[in-house]
Amino acid sequence: MRIVSLVPSATEILFALGVGGEVAAVTHECDYPAAALNLPKVTRDVIGPGLPPDEIDRVVKQLTAQGRSIYELDEDELRHLRPDLIVTQALCSVCAVSVDDVRAIAEQMDPATQVLSLDPHTLGEMLGDVRTLAQATDAKDAGVEVVRQAAARIDRVRVAMGGVDRVRVAALEWLDPVFVGGHWVPQLIDYAGGEDLLGLPGEPSEERTWEEVAAVQPEVVIVMPCGYDVERAYDEAQYYGDELESLGARRVVIADAAAFFSRPGPRLVDGLEWLAHVLHPDRMPEPPGGVRELVLA
Numbered sequence: 001m002r003i004v005s006l007v008p009s010a011t012e013i014l015f016a017l018g019v020g021g022e023v024a025a026v027t028h029e030c031d032y033p034a035a036a037l038n039l040p041k042v043t044r045d046v047i048g049p050g051l052p053p054d055e056i057d058r059v060v061k062q063l064t065a066q067g068r069s070i071y072e073l074d075e076d077e078l079r080h081l082r083p084d085l086i087v088t089q090a091l092c093s094v095c096a097v098s099v100d101d102v103r104a105i106a107e108q109m110d111p112a113t114q115v116l117s118l119d120p121h122t123l124g125e126m127l128g129d130v131r132t133l134a135q136a137t138d139a140k141d142a143g144v145e146v147v148r149q150a151a152a153r154i155d156r157v158r159v160a161m162g163g164v165d166r167v168r169v170a171a172l173e174w175l176d177p178v179f180v181g182g183h184w185v186p187q188l189i190d191y192a193g194g195e196d197l198l199g200l201p202g203e204p205s206e207e208r209t210w211e212e213v214a215a216v217q218p219e220v221v222i223v224m225p226c227g228y229d230v231e232r233a234y235d236e237a238q239y240y241g242d243e244l245e246s247l248g249a250r251r252v253v254i255a256d257a258a259a260f261f262s263r264p265g266p267r268l269v270d271g272l273e274w275l276a277h278v279l280h281p282d283r284m285p286e287p288p289g290g291v292r293e294l295v296l297a
Contacts, residue, residue, distance in 0.1 A: 001137060002083045004042060006073075006097055010087040010118055011036050012265035013130055016146050017139040024081050027071065029227070032259070032267075042078050043071045043097060053225070053236065054176040073097040075105060085136060086115045118264075121202040123184045123191075123272075126264040127151070150269050154191065157276045160283045161193035167279045169194040170218035170247065173226050173257070175240045178213060179205045181224060184268060185261060192275035193283070194220070214247045220279065221247055223294070224255040226262050230292055233257060237294045245296050252294040253278050 002024045005011040011030040014023055020033070025040040047059050047070050063070060078086075086106055090099045099117050106113040116136055120126040127147050134143020169189050171181035182205040186196035197216040198208060205226075213221075221244060223237045234254045237244060244252050255261060260271030276284040278291055 001085060002081065003085045003087065003137070004078060004081060004083040005030065006043065006071075006086060006088040006102065007118065008032070009126075009263035009265035010089070010133065012263060012267065013133050013146075014087070014137070016266050017130070017134055017137060017142045019137045019139050019142075022137065024083055025077070040077065040081075042074045042081070044074070046070055046072050052176070053174060057174065057177060071097045073101065073105075078105060079109065082109065083113055086113055087118065087133065088115065089118050120264045121183050123154070123187050123268060126184065126268060129264070130266070146266060150266055153269050154272060157272055157284065158191050161191065161276060161280065164193040164280055164283065166193060166195040168217065168219040169196055169222060169279070170198055170213050170216065170220075170249070171196060171222045171224060172213070173205050173224055173261075175223070175225060175236055175243070178208045178210055179226075180208050180213070181205055181222075181261065184264060185224075188261075188268065188272045188275055189222075189279075191272055192279050194275065194279045210243050210246060218247060218249045219251070221249045221252045222255055222275070222278070223252060224257040224261050227258050229258050230254055230256040230289075234292055234294070241294065244294060252296060254292040254294060256289075 001022045003022050004025045005023055006027055008030045011026050012032055014020055015033050020035055025042045026036050027043040028041045030036045086102055088099050088102050103115050106115045118129040120129050130146050131143050134140050171185050173179045173181040180198040182199050182203045186199040186201040189196040197218055223233055225233050225236055237254055259267055260274055274287045277287055
C-alpha cells in the first residue's frame with residue numbers, strides 16, 4: 001500500500017502502527033518520528049517564516065475568510081505518487097489542505113484513491129482514529145496494542161491523581177491574541193489533576209483577553225503555542241512576560257506543544273504524563289526532558 005499523510009498526527013499514528021514503510025509522502029511539518037523527515041513533501045506553508053504571533057493570527061484569519069488553508073498542496077506530485085490511501089483531517093480549517101480539495105483530486109485518479117479524514121475532538125476519539133487507521137492499513141493487531149498501551153498509561157495517571165486537590169489551570173494556546181486550549185486539552189488537564197478554568201472539553205480553542213484570563217485567578221499557566229516546540233514557546237513567553245506576570249499565577253510553565261498537545265496522536269499521552277508531573281510532582285515522576293518554567297519577577 002502507498003500512503004500519503006497530509007497531517008502530522010496521522011504520520012505519527014502510521015509509524016506507531018508499524019506501517020511507516022508504506023508512507024510515500026508527508027507534509028512539510030511532519031517531523032516525528034525522525035524517519036518522516038526523509039520522506040517526500042507534498043505541501044508547503046503559504047505563511048512566510050519569522051512573523052510575530054499577532055501577524056500570524058491576522059494572516060490566518062484572512063486566509064480563513066477567503067476559504068483557504070495555510071497549506072498548499074503539490075497536486076502534480078500527489079498525482080505522480082498514485083497513492084492507495086490519503087490521510088487528512090477537517091478538524092482545523094487552516095491546519096491542513098482542504099479535505100474537499102483532496103477528495104476532488106482523489107476522485108479523478110485512476111483508480112480512485114481512498115481518502116480518510118481524521119477529526120478527533122477528545123483523547124478517546126484520537127484512540128478511535130488509531131483503530132480506524134489500523135483497519136485501513138491492515139494493521140489491526142498493532143492498533144489493538146497501541147491503544148492498549150495508551151489506555152494503560154492513561155489509567156495509571158488517573159489512578160495516581162485520585163483524591164488530589166485540583167490545581168487551577170489556564171492553558172494558553174496562543175499569546176497574541178490570547179487563545180485558550182480546547183478539544184482534548186481540558187480533558188488532559190482534568191486527568192492530570194487540574195481544573196481547566198477557561199477551556200471546554202471537546203470544543204474548539206477560544207479567543208480571550210488577558211483580563212479574562214487574569215479574572216479566573218489561575219494558579220498555574222501553561223504556555224503551549226500551537227505547533228511550537230519548547231524553545232520557541234519559551235521565547236514567546238519571554239516576549240509576553242509582562243502580560244503573563246499580570247495573570248498572578250504562582251507558576252508559568254512552558255510546554256512542547258508540537259510534541260505533546262497540538263497533534264492528536266499517541267504523544268498526547270506523553271503530554272498527559274508531563275501535565276501530571278507539572279501539577280502534582282509528588283504523584284508523577286519527572287518526564288524526560290524535565291520542565292521549563294518562566295521565572296517571574
